[in-house]
Amino acid sequence: MRPVCPRCGKETDLLENGMCAECRLRHASPVKVHTPETLRVCRGCGAVFEGRWVDVDDIEQVIRRRVLDSIEVAPEAKDVDIEMSLAQMSSNMYRVEGKVVANERNWPFVLHIRLAYESCPSCSRRSGGYFEAVVQVRSYARSPTEAELERVRHTVDVLFSRLREKGERLAFLTKEERVRGGIDLYVGSAKAAKKLCTEVLSQMGGTLTTSSTLAGRRDGRDVYRITYALRLPGLSAGDVVSYKGEPHVVVGVRDRVHLEPLYGRGSRHVPLDEPMDVLGKLSNVISTTVLEEDATALLVLHPSTLTPVWVRRVEGVHAGDELGVLVVGSELLAIPKRYL
Ligand SMILES: [Zn+2]
Ligand SMILES: [Zn+2]
Structure with a gap:
């Protein structure tokens, strides 16, 4: 005769812990809650450490994910759902209360997530004045105007935050130095500096020359510091210039200047470093x-x-x-x- 389960009264093949398999599944907890690891947070930029440092928009989202990772639900559990609510108890402690719904029952839990503040490597480099490259922003024909420099700074902001989002954590400006004839931008990552130059060239035209100097050794490797000499055209479409003694109109600028004689026909492309005097603008x-x-x-x-x-x-x-x-x-x- 097959044994009868005392809980549900059904016949079963095997009684274990005094229950049939079905009752065991219903009554035994299918949920195991582990203590979550301390969350390392950068006090400078708010990045969190998850195997590597990553920027986050919303730390509570990270905490929720941590909690989910700490909850183990038996694979045979049915209709699983996890609900939770977060409360910040102090600057370095979150209390998470919630429940796991499984097998048509609730399994409540309370967890504490600890936050440890430190400086991520890119913030400590940044505050230590670290830079891999210098972008020298200059101009042909004259010094860059304040409007041109503002445009470069805007490109720095937009591009570097995009690069940091993509994980290029050294895409930051260590400092900006005003020098005769322009500005010098000290950039954390040489790669980001190169991308900045490419972006500025595509927006504003100009030329780029690159040089590097040995800055020392780190971890047994030579470390080079790269200098990007970025020269803006100094001219823009609509400028009227004197070129070889004759007035010309600038119709366009890329890595060369496209000129049309003011009185006459034809047009020519001349190098940016050709001597030219700016006479004025057509808009004036x-x-x-x-x-x-x-x-x-x-x-x-x-x-x-x-x-x-x-x-x-x-x-x-x-x-x-x-x-x-x-x-x-x-x-x-x-x-x-x-x-x-
Ligand atoms: Zn049973
Ligand atoms: Zn940081």
């Missing part, structure tokens, strides 16, 4: 009235000194018409209609 052209004309010249009033000045004749403009001029010191540059 002002309008004045033509008083007289002859075969080669137009007489206009100088807009600031109000004295009559002869300027070069441009196509399609006659006495009585409006003429766009660029003020270059005491002289005026007549601007052909196609640039207005």
Whole structure:
């Protein structure tokens, strides 16, 4: 005769602990709760250590995951669900209360997660002034403008936080130094510095030269410090320049300057380091009235000194018409209609 389970009254093959297998599953706890490890948190950047240092947006999410990792549920348990609520007890302690729902029963638990604060390696390097590369931001033709430097700084912010999110933890700016002709950016990671240069070049044009010097040895290996000399074009589309004694309009800038002669046809691409004087910008052209004309010249009033000045004749403009001029010191540059 088969034994009868005293709990459910059903016949069974084997009684163990005085129950059939089905009752054992229902009554024995399918849940084991382990003590979670202390959570190491960087006091500088808030990163947590999970095998390696990772940036986190929400530490409570990390704690929830830790709790889930600490709860072991028997694989044969049915309809498993885990609920929990977190309470921060102090700066370094969270209390987590919750329950595991399994086999149509609740298995409550209370856990304490301890937080230990320290400095992650990238924060301690950063505060120690660590850098692998220097990006020298300079410009052809003149010093970089404040607007250009702001644009570079903005690129640093956006790019470096993206790189840090991707795990490039040394993508930080150690310091910025103002120097004659521009700024020097000290960057934690040489890789991040290189990416910064590539990004700035693609946004603003210019040229890049790289050099490296031996900075010492670490862990038996030579450590090089890399210098990226980044030179912005110093010119932008719409600038009017004097090139080889003739006025030209800058139509575009990449790693070369694309020029069009102000009076004449054709265009040319010249290297960024060709000597050029900036005369002004097309956006600063002002309008004045033509008083007289002859075969080669137009007489206009100088807009600031109000004295009559002869300027070069441009196509399609006659006495009585409006003429766009660029003020270059005491002289005026007549601007052909196609640039207005
Ligand atoms: Zn039973
Ligand atoms: Zn940190």
